[in-house]
Amino acid sequence: MMRKLLTGIVVFVMSFVCSAYTEVQDQAGGTVSLTEPPQRVVSAYGVATYYVYALGEGDRLTGARYVALPDREGPLGALHTEMDADFAAKFLPADPTVEEVLAGEAQLVLTNPVRNRGMAEMLRDLGVPVAAYTPESLESVLEAIKLTGALLGGPAATQAEQLVSFIEGLLSQLDNALTGLTSEERPNTLFLGSTALQVASGAMLQHELIVRAGGRSASEDLTGGWRAVSVEQIIRWDPEVIVIAPYGTVQPATLLEDPHWGATTAVRNGRVYKMPRVAAPWDAPVPDAVLGTLWLFQV
Numbered sequence: 001m002m003r004k005l006l007t008g009i010v011v012f013v014m015s016f017v018c019s020a021y022t023e024v025q026d027q028a029g030g031t032v033s034l035t036e037p038p039q040r041v042v043s044a045y046g047v048a049t050y051y052v053y054a055l056g057e058g059d060r061l062t063g064a065r066y067v068a069l070p071d072r073e074g075p076l077g078a079l080h081t082e083m084d085a086d087f088a089a090k091f092l093p094a095d096p097t098v099e100e101v102l103a104g105e106a107q108l109v110l111t112n113p114v115r116n117r118g119m120a121e122m123l124r125d126l127g128v129p130v131a132a133y134t135p136e137s138l139e140s141v142l143e144a145i146k147l148t149g150a151l152l153g154g155p156a157a158t159q160a161e162q163l164v165s166f167i168e169g170l171l172s173q174l175d176n177a178l179t180g181l182t183s184e185e186r187p188n189t190l191f192l193g194s195t196a197l198q199v200a201s202g203a204m205l206q207h208e209l210i211v212r213a214g215g216r217s218a219s220e221d222l223t224g225g226w227r228a229v230s231v232e233q234i235i236r237w238d239p240e241v242i243v244i245a246p247y248g249t250v251q252p253a254t255l256l257e258d259p260h261w262g263a264t265t266a267v268r269n270g271r272v273y274k275m276p277r278v279a280a281p282w283d284a285p286v287p288d289a290v291l292g293t294l295w296l297f298q299v
Contacts, residue, residue, distance in 0.1 A: 024150045027143065028113040028132035037153040038108035038129070042101050044092070044119060048110035048133040050279065050286040051148040055159045058084045060152065062104035063092050067284045068247035068277075070094070083279055098122050108151060135285035136205055138212065138293070142167060145287060167290045171212065174297060178214045189215035190239035190266070191283070193226045194248030196255065199234075201227050205285050206245075213296035215241065235263045241299065242266040246277035273299050 024032045039060055043049040046065040052058060061084070069076055072091040080087040092100060098119055101109055106128060111120045113132045120130045131151055135144045142164050149160025189210045191200040200206035202220035210217045218237040219227070242264070244250050252272040255261040266272055275282050275292060282292030 022150075022153065024131070024147065026131040026147060027134040027140065030130075030132055032108075032129050032131045032151065034108065034129055034151070036107070038106075038151065040105050040107045041110065041152075042092075042104040042106035042108075043110040044096055044101055044116045045110055045112040045133055047112070047135065047285055048131075048144075048148075050284075050288065051133070051144055052110075052152070053083065053279070054145065054163060054287040055148055055152065055156045057152050057156050061090050062106065063096070063101065064090050065092050065094070065096065067280050067286070080279060102126075102128075136203075137208055137285075138171065138205070138289060141205075141285055141287060141289055144285075163287065167287070170290055170294065174212060174293065177297070181214055183216065186214055186216040187240040188218050188238065188265075189241040189243060190218040190234065190237060192242060192244045192250060194245060194250070196250050196261075197229055197231065197234075198226050199229050201225060205289060206283050209283060209289065209293050209296055210243075212293050213299075215296070231260050234261075238264055239266045240269070240271065242272045243296065243299070244272070244274045245283055246275045246281040250274075 021036055022034050024034070026032055040062045041052060041060045042063040043052065043061060044065060046067040046069070049061070049064040049066055052061055066080065069080070071077070072088050077087070084090070101119065101123065109120075109123055109128055109130045111130055111132055113120065113134060120132065123130050131147070133144055133147070135141045145160050145164050149157040191206040191210060192198060193200065199219045199222070200217070201222035201224050202217060203223055204225060207217040207220055218239045242255065244252065252274055255267055255272050256270065261267045276295065278288070280286045280288045282288050282295060
């Protein structure tokens with residue numbers, strides 16, 4: 001059985017041993033060489049998956065991870081099935097193995113250089129093209145859209161240019177609407193993660209979304225990723241607005257009905273909101289993040 005598997009992998013890998021038709025630099029600075037426009041794409045990184053869908057190329061996915069989607073069941077699974085009829089068959093478990101990725105006969109694998117580091121190295125050793133995605137700002141989201149268009153080629157490249165232009169236009173309108181807004185006029189805003197005491201640091205996309213939407217990030221001085229804090233720290237920040245990530249079990253009522261949180265201006269004034277999601281969460285570093293920005297502006 002193992003010999004048959006190895007033989008299949010060798011034959012599969014040999015299909016890449018020919019001259020490249022294009023070379024693309026990914027977001028980690030690596031060079032991705034492709035022999036032809038990839039028709040079978042596997043996304044081992046949930047964030048990267050939504051870039052393929054955003055360009056209308058979901059049919060090319062033969063396997064994929066999805067952001068904040070632990071299984072293929074429930075309302076979110078049904079929604080993804082509406083978006084992609086083959087969603088259930090493409091759905092990959094958390095931390096997919098190299099074997100699971102190769103089962104999709106991928107001509108291109110989308111990864112994150114941290115989360116998928118070991119897998120990416122093994123795939124490259126086997127000769128499978130791997131592209132790394134590292135978006136963590138709106139600017140790098142636009143770069144990732146362009147990267148996806150360049151990797152997929154053809155109409156996808158044109159679609160990427162049009163999508164980038166559309167998003168840039170929306171952000172420009174937003175900037176114009178906020179012209180002259182002073183720091184004092186920007187509401188002090190706290191962004192919570194999947195638990196009530198997990199907050200977004202100043203290094204995260206959520207911080208940028210708040211600022212681009214006309215707010216001040218209460219936790220902007222924190223570094224790194226999601227940070228655990230105390231209720232006392234949140235009371236000291238005294239946010240005027242609290243936004244809860246689209247994932248996790250925390251709901252506005254969780255805070256509004258808690259007397260400890262009643263010490264914050266946001267809770268006293270009822271300004272606690274759960275950010276929506278349709279397919280991808282609107283605070284994730286995906287094209288949908290522009291929707292999160294516009295929603296925050298309305299909030």
